[in-house]
Amino acid sequence: MSGIAVLGAGAFGMALAAVHAGEGRRVILWGRDPARMAALAARRADPDRLPGVSLPEAVECTAEIGRVRGARALLLAVSAQNTGAFLAERGAELPRAPVVLCAKGIDARTLRLQTEIAAEALPGAPLAALTGPGFAGEIARNLPSALTLACADPALGPDLQRRLAARRLRLYLTDDVIGAQIGGALKNVMAIACGMADGAGLGHSARAALMTRGFAEMTRLAVALGARAETLAGLSGLGDLSLTCNSTQSRNFSLGRALGSGAARPGGTVEGVATARAACALSARHGVEMPIAAAVADVLEGRLTLDGAMEALLSRPLRDE
Ligand SMILES: NC(=O)C1=CN([C@@H]2O[C@H](COP(=O)(O)OP(=O)(O)OC[C@H]3O[C@@H](n4cnc5c(N)ncnc54)[C@H](OP(=O)(O)O)[C@@H]3O)[C@@H](O)[C@H]2O)C=CC1
Numbered sequence: 001m002s003g004i005a006v007l008g009a010g011a012f013g014m015a016l017a018a019v020h021a022g023e024g025r026r027v028i029l030w031g032r033d034p035a036r037m038a039a040l041a042a043r044r045a046d047p048d049r050l051p052g053v054s055l056p057e058a059v060e061c062t063a064e065i066g067r068v069r070g071a072r073a074l075l076l077a078v079s080a081q082n083t084g085a086f087l088a089e090r091g092a093e094l095p096r097a098p099v100v101l102c103a104k105g106i107d108a109r110t111l112r113l114q115t116e117i118a119a120e121a122l123p124g125a126p127l128a129a130l131t132g133p134g135f136a137g138e139i140a141r142n143l144p145s146a147l148t149l150a151c152a153d154p155a156l157g158p159d160l161q162r163r164l165a166a167r168r169l170r171l172y173l174t175d176d177v178i179g180a181q182i183g184g185a186l187k188n189v190m191a192i193a194c195g196m197a198d199g200a201g202l203g204h205s206a207r208a209a210l211m212t213r214g215f216a217e218m219t220r221l222a223v224a225l226g227a228r229a230e231t232l233a234g235l236s237g238l239g240d241l242s243l244t245c246n247s248t249q250s251r252n253f254s255l256g257r258a259l260g261s262g263a264a265r266p267g268g269t270v271e272g273v274a275t276a277r278a279a280c281a282l283s284a285r286h287g288v289e290m291p292i293a294a295a296v297a298d299v300l301e302g303r304l305t306l307d308g309a310m311e312a313l314l315s316r317p318l319r320d321e
C-alpha cells in the first residue's frame with residue numbers, strides 16, 4: 001500500500017482514518033488488540049469511543065503491524081504516555097516513512113515531548129507533530145476544523161501539509177515544533193483547572209482568569225524551552241486552549257468538573273493528569289513560575305483541596321501583568 005497508516009485505534013486514530021479515507025486516500029488503521037480490530041473491521045464503528053461515526057470501507061482495520069509496511073506517512077495516535085512504550089515495542093517494524101506525532105502530552109518519566117521520544121526511538125526518522133483544536137467526533141463527522149502541522153524540515157513540512165490536509169480539515173504549517181507541542185500538551189492542564197472552577201461554581205470570570213493566566217504560563221515555559229511566543233498565540237496554543245477550556249466534550253475539562261463538583265471521576269484518556277506533573281518538573285528545571293499547573297498537580301495528587309488550591313492562587317503577591 002502507498003497511503004497513510006494510522007497507528008493507535010482510539011478516538012483520534014479512528015477520526016483521522018475516517019477523514020483521510022473520505023478524501024479517497026488508502027488508509028490502514030492499526031490497533032494493538034486483534035479482537036477489537038476484527039470487531040472494528042466487521043462493524044465499522046466503535047460507539048463507545050466514537051459515537052455516531054462509521055468508518056468508510058476504504059479504512060483497513062488490522063492488528064498486524066506488517067500491514068503498514070508500504071505506508072508513505074505514519075500518523076501515531078496512541079496516548080501520549082504510551083508513545084515511548086509503543087515505539088520501543090514496534091519501532092523496528094515500522095517503515096522508513098515520515099512519522100507524525102498526534103498525541104498531546106509531555107512524557108511524565110522523561111519530560112520529553114512526543115517528537116523527542118520519537119527522535120530517540122527512531123533515529124533519523126523524518127518527524128512532524130499534528131496538534132491544535134479539534135474534537136475527534138467532530139473531525140470524524142467532517143465538521144470544519146483547522147489544526148497545526150509542526151515540522152522543522154522545510155522540504156517535508158509543505159509536502160505533509162498538502163498530503164494530510166482535507167477539504168474540511170485545514171492544516172497550518174509551522175516550523176516551531178516545541179511551541180506547537182507545548183501548547184497542545186499544556187492546554188489540557190489548564191482545561192482541568194477550568195473544569196474544576198466550573199464544577200465548583202466559581203463563575204465565568206474565574207474561568208477567564210485561569211485561561212488567561214494559564215496561557216501566560218504556557219507561553220513562559222514554551223519560550224524557556226526554545227519556542228517562539230507567537231506560536232502559542234496560534235491554533236496549537238490559544239486555539240486549543242479556547243476549545244478545551246470551554247467544552248464538556250473535553251475529557252480534561254470534564255475530569256476537572258467532576259473533581260470540582262464532587263462527582264465520580266470519568267474514565268478514559270485524560271492527558272492533562274500526567275502532563276501536569278511533567279510541567280511542574282520542567283518548570284522547576286527551567287526556573288519558570290507555573291502556579292496554575294502546580295495547583296492542578298497538587299489537587300490531582302491529593303496535596304491540596306480545591307479550596308486550598310484556590311486560596312494558594314489568590315494569595316500570591318500582586319504583580320504586573
Ligand atoms: N479525542 C480527541 O478529541 C483528540 C485526541 N487527541 C490526542 O490523541 C491522543 C489519543 O487520544 P484518543 O484517541 O482520544 O484516546 P483513546 O484512549 O481513545 O485512544 C488511545 C489509543 O492508544 C492505544 N494505546 C495505548 N498504549 C498503547 C501501546 N503501548 N501500544 C499500542 N497502542 C496503545 C490504545 O489502545 P487500546 O484501545 O488497546 O487501549 C487506544 O486505542 C491523545 O494524546 C489526545 O490528546 C488529539 C486531538 C483530538
Ligand SMILES: O=C(CO)COP(=O)(O)O
Pocket residue numbers: 104132133134135136188191240243244249250251252253269270271
Ligand atoms: O485535544 C482535544 C481537542 O483539541 C481533545 O481534548 P480532550 O483530550 O480533553 O478530550
